[in-house]
Amino acid sequence: MNRLVALDLPGGPLFVDELQRVWADGDAAFPVDRRLPPAARAMLLAAMAPGAAIGTDGAETALDGGRPVEPGDALVVATSGSTGQPKGAVLTHDAVAASARATNAHLGVTAHDHWLACLPLAHIGGLSVVTRALHAGTRLTVHPGFDAPAVEASGATLVSLVTTALARVDAARFRTVVLGGSSAPAGLPPNVVTTYGMTETGSGVVYDGAPLDGVDVRIDDTGQILLRGPMLLRAYRDGTDPRVDGWFPTGDLGTWLPDGRLHVEGRAGDLIVTGGEKVWPGPVEEALRRHPAVDDVVVAGRPDDEWGEVVTAFVVPVAGQVPTLPDLRAVAKEALAPYCAPRALVLLADIPRTALGKPRRDAL
Secondary structure (H helix, E strand, O other), X not given: OOOEEEEOOOOOHHHHHHHHHHHHOOOEEXXXXXXXXXXXXXXXXXXXXXXXXXXXXXXXXXXXOOOOOOOOEEEEEEOOOOOOOOOEEEEEHHHHHHHHHHHHHHHXXXXXXXXXXXXXXXXXXXXXXXXXXXXXXXXXXXXXXXXXXXXXXXXXXXXXXXXXXXOOOOHHHOOEEEEEOOOOOXXXXXXXXXXXXXXXXXXXXXXXXXXXXXXXXXXXXXXXXXXXXXXXXXXXXXXOOOOEOOEEEEEEEEEEOOOOOEEEEEEHHHOEEEOOEEEOHHHHHHHHOOOOOEEEEXXXXXXXXXXXXXXXXXXEEOOOOOOOHHHHHHHHHHHOOHHHOXXXXXXXXOOOEOXXXXXXXXXX
């Protein structure tokens, strides 16, 4: 019987060694997010139901209530859980290999390259760096977390980062930086490629708006992006399969640009409808970041009897400065239609985000 084994390990050589050992035994691996508080950790382990766990000493401990996996299953990866309860996406060895081959081929990875994994390994954005390197046989360095000086001193040629991390390192130190996790800022260096994907797709499947080889993309009548390809999940850990006739409905809305590239508007639930006008948070956030008193910002809709929803800016101000709503509205109107300008301002000490930098609008 094939087991699910929890890897309760920090990033490093031991994690890689134990992942390979689990696979060699015919089992599947579940990387545990070690930053979770005890209650959330217990809840997640109960939902994923691993049959064993490997701790920092390398010893394996049997766990009660473990549920087996199917033959060929390689990974169970918890979704970010930015809304609702996290699910475990089950990825097969074939899916992991397909993702690695397509990504490495698109990036032109050779035996001379060196991958650096510095994002959380409990998320697909960090874990997929490890699996790409293992499948390509390239050199791999795995850090226990993101540390800007250590990242810059790694000597790696390839690294996967999120927007917040990219801002803290010199991208020119790498041949290629793979950027994911949240919407990309304007003016990226030429060696940075943007990705679109999710846990259920085994990492990014659209690079700079173009699908990887073997990936099909279509947009349905509601504007939702659907994806199909050999790297999709087999099912969730509870046995449910979210695919419809082989297509995975992402819950994101998108459009095709004139040059044929995919443009992701955002999560369907993030769209703000105010006074009958549709407003996407991303462009508004980008405009508001130009204000010198704004350190961080997230835009969301708040229910309103008159407007339906009002565009609300949740802002972390620069130390010693306090932006005003009229100032922010003026900045937004310089770049966008007037109805996109925020009608409400909330000042915060920090923006709640997932481990990969995505804003948790449900927590605002």
